[in-house]
Amino acid sequence: xxxxxxxxxxxxxxxxxxxxxxxxxxxxxxxxxxxxxxxxxxxxxxxxxxxxxxxxxxxxxxxxxxxxxxxxxxxxxxxxxxxxxxxxxxxxxxxxxxxxxxxxxxxxxxxxxxxxxxxxxxxxxxxxxxxxxxxxxxxxxxxxxxxxxxxxxxxxxxxxxxxxxxxxxxxxxxxxxxxxxxxxxxxxxxxxxxxxxxxxxxxxxxxxxxxxxxxxxxxxxxxxxxxxxxxxxxxxxxxxxxxxxxxxxxxxxxxxxxxxxxxxxxxxxxxxxxxxxxxxxxxxxxxxxxxxxxxxxxxxxxxxxxxxxxxxxxxxxxxxxxxxxxxxxxxxxxxxxxxxxxxxxxxxxxxxxxxxxxxxxxxxxxxxxxxxxxxxxxxxxxxxxxxxxxxxxxxxxxxxxxxxxxxxxxxxxxxxxxxxxxxxxxxxxxxxx
Numbered sequence: 001x002x003x004x005x006x007x008x009x010x011x012x013x014x015x016x017x018x019x020x021x022x023x024x025x026x027x028x029x030x031x032x033x034x035x036x037x038x039x040x041x042x043x044x045x046x047x048x049x050x051x052x053x054x055x056x057x058x059x060x061x062x063x064x065x066x067x068x069x070x071x072x073x074x075x076x077x078x079x080x081x082x083x084x085x086x087x088x089x090x091x092x093x094x095x096x097x098x099x100x101x102x103x104x105x106x107x108x109x110x111x112x113x114x115x116x117x118x119x120x121x122x123x124x125x126x127x128x129x130x131x132x133x134x135x136x137x138x139x140x141x142x143x144x145x146x147x148x149x150x151x152x153x154x155x156x157x158x159x160x161x162x163x164x165x166x167x168x169x170x171x172x173x174x175x176x177x178x179x180x181x182x183x184x185x186x187x188x189x190x191x192x193x194x195x196x197x198x199x200x201x202x203x204x205x206x207x208x209x210x211x212x213x214x215x216x217x218x219x220x221x222x223x224x225x226x227x228x229x230x231x232x233x234x235x236x237x238x239x240x241x242x243x244x245x246x247x248x249x250x251x252x253x254x255x256x257x258x259x260x261x262x263x264x265x266x267x268x269x270x271x272x273x274x275x276x277x278x279x280x281x282x283x284x285x286x287x288x289x290x291x292x293x294x295x296x297x298x299x300x301x302x303x304x305x306x307x308x309x310x311x312x313x314x315x316x317x318x319x320x321x322x323x324x325x326x327x328x329x330x331x332x333x334x335x336x337x338x339x340x341x342x343x344x345x346x347x348x349x350x351x352x353x354x355x356x357x358x359x360x361x362x363x364x365x366x367x368x369x370x371x372x373x374x375x376x377x378x379x380x381x382x383x384x385x386x387x388x389x390x391x392x393x394x395x396x397x398x399x400x401x402x403x404x405x406x407x408x409x410x411x412x413x414x415x416x417x418x419x420x421x422x423x424x425x426x427x428x429x430x431x432x433x
Contacts, residue, residue: 022082023050023083024048025083025155028075056069059129063109065105084167085144094142114130114132116152132154133152195237217304234307275329285311293358294358294359295307387405389403
């Protein structure tokens, strides 16, 4: 793979042809790539998986990290294969695959384990990763065995899987102007990779068994005295402030006025991409916010509080991007029916949303309802009689629930504390769940 500055004879993946879950197999003219191809008797040497529009995850010398598909420039003469599961991935299978690769971000790369894939016989595998192992194990986590041994396999083994079929016309040429455009832009995914590696490298100096953030969380629970040290690593790495770079780089994504001022041809693909990605269930910012909120409640460590605050902010910014993109599409007649229906408190859909956003609050609500023996009680205290309320629009959490079933005392307290709850009635588009 080449940087944006190298412009002669390059191509890239056509992101309009790539779907989440697709496997991308590539190679290059480097000596290392040639050695891998010779050892594995294949024309490719590296594997990646698409996790959402224009985003792939792979394992390289930097470890397991995410990359922008549009920045991956490939040599024109080198083979590229895009493979897709013949039977297609179900939504739950895709969720499992995504969760697996994202949970392994930051895991170190192992040349030794990768080399073992070319050797016959049984081998003992460790928790480090290499490109084809990551992909095969991710599919295994989704209940799909692409290769005989997911722990030791090569990109060529994946290419030969009978469960996959090729996607045609998967690449397009890279023009000099396109290469120059990307060369002048900050590579936010690269900055994120650098920040993650600073945090995890620092943590590994304390505990060499740490591979991922999940490992770091377990370490902190076992060693709360290191809370301050790990918080300082977050600050030092820049992990907590990367969102500022992204927002400053693309302010139009958060404001309809400058978006309207740009040519439609430059904006429409972006807006469709943002809206389409929302169809895949709760976004990862809301999911991570919920997890860190629960950690903070259970363990009261500053690291978890800081991360919960970060992901609440990221969820809010993400919601703003989606809202602006949807408004732009609607204003041009491309999208209709934009609304924000209220979820009825204590319904199945309400609990699903709340469990993602605030698992502790969901647990408490279930306990209150269980004690009462029916759902027509106050979400907070279990008293009766009750009414259903919704926060006024400016106060609604991005990604969280904005409705509660409250008794008179609890709604009075909530309003006094600055939560502008209003009665939920038929005129406020209640959800069907």
